[in-house]
Amino acid sequence: MKPETIAIHAGNQIDKSSKAVIQPITLSTTFERGEDGNYPGGFMYSRSDNPNRQALENLLAALEGGEAAAAFSSGNAAAMAVFQSLQPKSHIICPDDMYHGLRNQLKIIFAAILEFDFIDVGNLAIVKQHIKANTQLIWLETPSNPMLKICDVKAICILAKENNLMVAVDNTFATPMCQQAFGLGADLIMHSTTKYLSGHSDVTGGALITKNTNPFWDKIKNVQVYGGAVPSPFDCYLTVRGIKTLPYRMRGHCENAMKIAQYLENHPSVDAVFYPGLASHPQHALAKTQMLGFGAMLSFLVKGGELAAKKVINNLKIFTQATSLGGVESLIEHRYSVEGPDSLTPKNLLRVSVGLEHVDDLLEDLTQAFNK
Numbered sequence: 382m383k384p385e386t387i388a389i390h391a392g393n394q395i396d397k398s399s400k401a402v403i404q405p406i407t408l409s410t411t412f413e414r415g416e417d418g419n420y421p422g423g424f425m426y427s428r429s430d431n432p433n434r435q436a437l438e439n440l441l442a443a444l445e446g447g448e449a450a451a452a453f454s455s456g457n458a459a460a461m462a463v464f465q466s467l468q469p470k471s472h473i474i475c476p477d478d479m480y481h482g483l484r485n486q487l488k489i490i491f492a493a494i495l496e497f498d499f500i501d502v503g504n505l506a507i508v509k510q511h512i513k514a515n516t517q518l519i520w521l522e523t524p525s526n527p528m529l530k531i532c533d534v535k536a537i538c539i540l541a542k543e544n545n546l547m548v549a550v551d552n553t554f555a556t557p558m559c560q561q562a563f564g565l566g567a568d569l570i571m572h573s574t575t576k577y578l579s580g581h582s583d584v585t586g587g588a589l590i591t592k593n594t595n596p597f598w599d600k601i602k603n604v605q606v607y608g609g610a611v612p613s614p615f616d617c618y619l620t621v622r623g624i625k626t627l628p629y630r631m632r633g634h635c636e637n638a639m640k641i642a643q644y645l646e647n648h649p650s651v652d653a654v655f656y657p658g659l660a661s662h663p664q665h666a667l668a669k670t671q672m673l674g675f676g677a678m679l680s681f682l683v684k685g686g687e688l689a690a691k692k693v694i695n696n697l698k699i700f701t702q703a704t705s706l707g708g709v710e711s712l713i714e715h716r717y718s719v720e721g722p723d724s725l726t727p728k729n730l731l732r733v734s735v736g737l738e739h740v741d742d743l744l745e746d747l748t749q750a751f752n753k
């Protein structure tokens with residue numbers, strides 16, 4: 382089946398008793414046992430599993446082409462389950478442009494438990510140099526946040542296999558519509574479902590999908606069930622509902638983003654645009670080979686520095702100044718001030734999550750904001 386069909390059908394079960402076409406939200410925390418002590422409905426207790434979470438996990442596994450998925454209460458909780466499943470004192474290779482919330486998670490929570498290096502994963506020789514005897518995992522994020530760097534997932538996965546390492550890809554920016562990371566050789570895919578998958582800026586959630594079930598996946602499932610950072614049935618329902626339109630939303634998002642990137646690239650008040658769909662992007666050729674679409678996140682540098690950048694934001698009327706991404710509404714943010722003082726992000730950088738408004742309205746808004 383094609384993604385559009387999977388997105389609509391893989392997460393839905395017609396209700397057995399009422400025949401409701403849309404699977405209802407099952408709020409019950411507990412499930413009746415049979416006379417033999419078994420669980421005839423297949424569920425026991427909602428932290429362990431529940432019908433809406435199962436529907437979401439089946440859908441995510443089908444969309445990414447993996448064997449199984451695990452849903453969490455946030456993207457950070459999903460990533461944390463991976464780090465918690467590693468052997469203590471093992472080493473992780475991470476991108477230098479890693480999502481700052483996860484970089485902070487490693488630095489603040491795992492500093493005494495794991496070893497990690499934040500390196501330029503866009504350079505295979507540098508990745509090779511950082512493989513140590515205790516390296517267990519290479520964590521990738523492509524396109525990266527907020528610099529939209531692209532790394533060569535296929536080449537890194539080949540290197541990882543040669544060295545017996547796992548590769549996990551944070552596929553939040555790309556979504557399964559724009560990047561099939563298992564096809565490129567990844568072992569695990571992580572999503573902040575808060576973003577494009579739920580798609581309407583009203584659910585916080587995360588997920589892991591595994592290409593193959595194996596003992597490491599069993600550990601991750603243990604962290605999910607016994608760690609307990611699980612999403613509520615309502616959150617799962619909303620995420621399943623959002624994913625139904627993901628393939629069509631991503632087409633609109635990508636189309637709008639390309640036009641905005643081109644507009645910004647030609648604007649005299651802009652020093653640089655970072656969008657993998659532009660021929661000027663340093664890894665555009667690589668992006669074309671490993672991505673099915675270029676996504677709808679972009680960043681740009683405003684001429685004149687931080688104050689000039691903030692002025693553009695404050696003049697915008699349709700774009701909302703807010704963090705996060707992947708909703709139908711366009712968002713813009715001054716990324717440096719979100720990330721805090723250890724941020725490596727240029728102070729005149731604005732990050733945009735291009736929404737699904739009509740692109741002409743977005744372009745007009747940008748024009749008036751620059752001219753004001």
Ligand SMILES: *Cc1c(COP(=O)(O)O)cnc(C)c1O
Pocket residue numbers: 455456457458480482483522526551553554572573574575576585586587
């Ligand atoms: C938002 C985000 C996360 C973290 O997800 P939460 O749902 O906020 O915990 C991780 N990676 C990327 C690329 C993100 O954008």
